[in-house]
Every structure is written in C-alpha cells, then in structure tokens.
Amino acid sequence: MTDDRAYSVTELARQIQGVVEGSLLLQGVRVIGEFSNVRPAASGHWYFALKDADAQIRCVMWKGTAAAQRILPKEGDSAVVTGDVTFYVTRGELQITVTSLQPVGIGDLYAQLEALRAKLAAEGLFDLGRKQPLPPLPAHIGVVTSENAAAFQDVLNVLRRRAPLAEVILSHTLVQGAEAPPQIARAIQALDRSGRVDVILIVRGGGSIEDLWAFNDERVVRAAADCFTATVAGVGHETDTTLVDFAADVRAPTPSAAAEIVSQGWAQIPQVIAGIEAALSEWIDGRLSETDTAFNAASTRLALAAPSRKIAALRQSTDYLLDGLVTRLASSHQLRRERLNGVTARLEAANPLALLARGYAVVTRPDGAAVRRVQDVSAGDRLSVRVQDGSFPVRVERNDGDNDDGQYRLAGF
C-alpha cells in the first residue's frame, strides 16, 4: 500500500471482506439474539436481523440451509444463530451467513423433543380421547424392556407380591443407544399383535436424558400410541418425562409404579373376597333370622289353631251345652212325670176293668166283637162274658125281637 494512493470502493470493500472472512474468530460463531425484520424471500432465502438491546447484525440464511432447520426465524423469537461473519461487498454490509438456528435456553435434544411433541400433539396422538382404560384384573401382563434391566426386576417384584396369579410375558429389547428405538417399537408391536396380553408395560430405569432418549423417538412413540392393547409407560425417575409417557394410556412415574398401577385390581382382590364372604354371611344370617321369625309367627298361629285348643274350646262349650241339656232334661223329666201321672190317672179312670169291678160285664161273640145290641145275637149263639176276675161262656136261649130292651141286655145286671 503506497502513501498517497486512494483505494477504490471496491478495493476497500474487498480488503474488508478479506479481513473479515479470513478471521478465524469470525467464522463459525454462535450468537444469541432476537429475530428482527424477518423477510423470507420468494427465492427461499431468509433475510433478517439479530439484535439485542444495544446492537444488531444483519443475517442471511440461504434456501438450502433454511430447509434443514427445525425452527425458522420468527419476529421477536430468540435463537442461537451459528454462522460465519461475511462482508457483502455490493452493499458494503457486514452480515452473518447462517449455518444453523437453535432455540435459546434448551439444548438441541429438547428442541427436537419439543418439535416432535408439537407435531405429534397436532396429529392428536396424545389426545385424552385416545386413552383406553386398563383391564381391572390383567391375567397376562406384557413388559417391554431389557431382560437384564433392574427395572424388569422391579416390575417382577411388585407383581409377585400383588398379582401372583398373573403371567408376565417379556418382550425383550435394547433400551438405549441408536439401535434401541426401532427395537423398542418392534417389541411393543410384537406384544400387541401376539394377542396374548391384556396390558403392556413399557419400562426403563432411571438414567441420563440421553439414556432415556430412545423413548422420545418418533417410532417408539407411534408404536405406543397405535397399540390396540392398553399401555402403561414407566420410564426413568419421577422427574423424567418422555414422549412415550404422553402416548401411553397411563403414565407411571417409575417402572415399579407402572407395575403397581396394572396390579391395582389384583391387590384389592383379598379384600374383595373377604367383603363378599362377609356379605354372604350377613345375608344368610338375615335370611335365617327372617325364617326364624316367620317360623315363630307361624308356630304361634298354628298353636292358636291347634286341635287341642279347639278340643278344649269344644269341651267347654260341650260342658256348657251339657249343663243346659241336663237342666232342661231334668225339667222335662219332671214335666213328663207329671204328665204321666195325669195320664195314668186318666187311664186309670178310663180302665174298663174298673167298670167290671163295679159289676158291669162285657159280652163278646166268638169273633171277639162286643155285643152291643139285641140284633147282634141270635138264639143258640155262644158268647163270652167277661167279668172283673175272668170270663165264662153263655148261650143265647132265644131272641124275640128288638122291642124289649131289658130282655136281651146281657149287661143289664
């Protein structure tokens, strides 16, 4: 560079460009700032400024870079911009040529997580309406985890204690690393399609967020969400949340808790049985005492209606009747006796023998008929004369006619 020679603008601009773009300090920088003047161009390139309270720097993001980003510039949003500081000679402007954009405050993983969560939530994968109830007494419990995991033993310990009648079917899978996500997804699907389980536990013990990352994988989350079988997720510790937690029908804070949740119904069974037994006993006692009461009532009624009682009553009324009868009989006897006496006296008075005693006689013909008139006899008739102490025969001497009364009157003594 000579003393008096003036640079052309272009020369200077290129000079600046060379300095700026040749500086390692200005290449691959990370800058935190707020998006401003965001202008997506029709070409697909993005132009915006990154600013803070006191300064701003222009940025450009080419179409190809933009397409690879999980987030795109949005007015007012904060972000971490990674890029190279360049000098745009044509306009004499310093700018950052962006190579990537990241949200501020959370790491790369969380950004991914959030983006996927939002995407799947928008699809409705986490909707409450998709949740299915857990079977109350699952006889076959599927577990998706590593057979070597402590989490699996935790699950078994809980189920041994609470659901010993159940059967556990393990669908073994890796639970961390790059290979894990497709394996976990397949393990879930295999159990679901086997038709052999009533519920599926998706569990993994605690670990770093990277260790648990497989359970945020879209394939795993979709496999859980699409499961026909009811699912319970228990991944990591209580404070860890993975996307599979949102996709499962029930989220448990830990593997043990997942096992407790699916065995809830089983754990209540002993009490339920005791309750039913108590209800049965109470019921039969009630039934028996009811019957007893009814029986007593019936006995009482029966006793009231018993023949012995009737007999007693009958006896009483019989006694009464008899008394009356005896009284009446007695009086009627009296009456009869009196009447009889009267009749006897009258009979006595009418006794023809009494007349005979007074000297009358009865003359009868052989045919027994009493001789009342003269014409009743003819001469030669044999008659019988009855007097007080006996009879004697007589014969009619003659019968002269009917004029002389006294002549034929045998009775005329």
Next chain:
Amino acid sequence: MGTTTMDNIDSLGFEQAFAQLQDVLKRIESADLPLEESVAQYELGRKLAARCQALLDDAELRVRKLEEE
C-alpha cells in the same frame, strides 16, 4: 355356566371361581330365594371364596419371554 356344583369347584381357575362368586353375590342380592336354595347359594359362595383364596395363596408369578416370530 350356572351349572356349578360343589364337586367341580376345586377344578375352577381363579377367574371362573371369582366370576361365579360374584354371580352368587348378585343372585342372592337380587332374588328372593327359598330358604333351602339360600343355604345352598351360601355354601356355594363360601366354597368359591375359599377356592379363590387358595389359588391366591398358592400362586407363583409365571414369567415367559415372547418368542420372536
């Protein structure tokens, strides 16, 4: 179902025994049974409950691995 006699209770699985136990409970709660039938249902219920309890007491968690197809 419904033909459970005292004799075959010991061959019932837990689910069957438990389901029948609940049936007994339902039956005695809903129907006005004659005394003889009541006592029979009560005895059946007690046996089913004992069967459930015995199965629970003797049970040991079975664990299998899903075979890959």
